[in-house]
Amino acid sequence: MNFKNIPDVKLGIVAVSRDCFPMELSAGRRQAVVAAYKETYGEIYECPTTVESEVHMRKALAEVKEAGVNALVVYLGNFGPETAETLLAKEFGGPVMFVAAAEETGNNLVEGRGDAYCGMLNASYNLALRNIKAYIPEYPVGTYEEVADMIKEFEPVATTLLGLQNLKIISFGPRPQDFLACNAPIKQLYNLGVEIEENSELDLFAAFNEHANDPRIPEVIADMEKELGEGNKMPGILPKLAQYELTLLDWMEAHKGSREYVVFANKCWPSFQTQFGFVPCYVNSRLVSRGIPVSCEVDIYGALSEYIGTCVSKDAVTLLDINNSVPRDMYDSEIKDKFNYTLKDTFMGFHCGNTPACKLSFKNMKNQMIMARSLEPNQEPNITRGTLEGDIIPGEITFFRLQSNADAELTAYVAEGEVLPVATRSFGSIGIFAIPEMGRFYRHVLIEGRYPHHGAVAFGHFGKALYEVFKYIGVPLEDINYNQPKGVRYPTENPFA
16 A cells, blocks of 8 residues: 555665775675665665765765665675764664675685674674664674565664654544543653644534535545445445545644644544534544554554554554453354464454454444444434444454553553454454464453553564564563463463463
């Protein structure tokens, strides 16, 4: 998908060289890396200046800036100059990756030996001395092709970091009553470089009313009808939904301010239904399908997590309740002996109807049954219409969240799993999820870590990139949690259990 609400990354590579090693060795290796990258992945800017000194650093910095590079690879083609290479990272000001060249052959270990393996140690030491953040791969030494692969893995990390630097979260309303889990300490948002604009529901209601009879409404309705197809079960609500969609999109453009990218965190019940006359779920799903996350229940860190997932995956994401257990009889008849998961590895992820249509096996415009119980019981649905219901498509997923906890400390979790191809027999946007050792993860990460009920879902396995993002932005390593494999004990886990 080509989203306008996430950055376009332009990669550049600068080779560095220690003055007591042949500069040609580093430059030649850089050229080979660029050739390998272009052959497999596409364009990368090759800085012509090889950095051996601070003078060279200034020249290289000017060249990459002139070329429009916004994510930089510092390539140690040999040992490298500690001062110049780390100052390059500091002065560049955007996401930076450090990687080193492997020696090519045992037949050329005199003039052709670069010692970048050693130089990488000094580079990391000096980055820490200067408090400079950099992305360093798991094993940051490789052949030309391996380095090209590492650069490609850096791209989604760089996309996310650039996005966060230019992100505004727009919220409407306080969190619903008794939803203290959606509490959002603001300080960590500012620490991440994220701006936030907080508004009341009245501000949104006024803007919505100003869009009554907007001439664009018929066009949006037509697009909704096309997307819903036979699932358009409640067509009468589409005019209001179209009006609301235009309201959010216009607010986004008018309130970006100095930022390029926007996400929303909106209060969506209960007064929303009584005043606006619908539920906003389908509109939320349509915006997230365009790379504009809209979180439910003013979940500010949920919206932030969704945006991170959008940048990493370059695909639509969703936000779901870690909702209910899979019944034993359902597990026994449809999962046991068919998939390699225990009952405790499974759960249902659900929300009212906010998952994009492209991520549902089938789709129906319905009403929100839970809200209808209290707002319009025993009558034909009216103000609770507007959800998009369907089973979530089966396949690989990553469940994750970035959170500022009650003590305003950044924490995060990442867990890879899948949505099973099993009918849910239920309502809402919903799927049967399976994550290895989910039961232990649920107890010793989600509960012990005081995480809220919402988790972001990316459609694919993106754990590696998400983990690197969380590391880069400063989540303490001990607070980046994941589903520990069987046999690896959590600190709070009873060894006798």
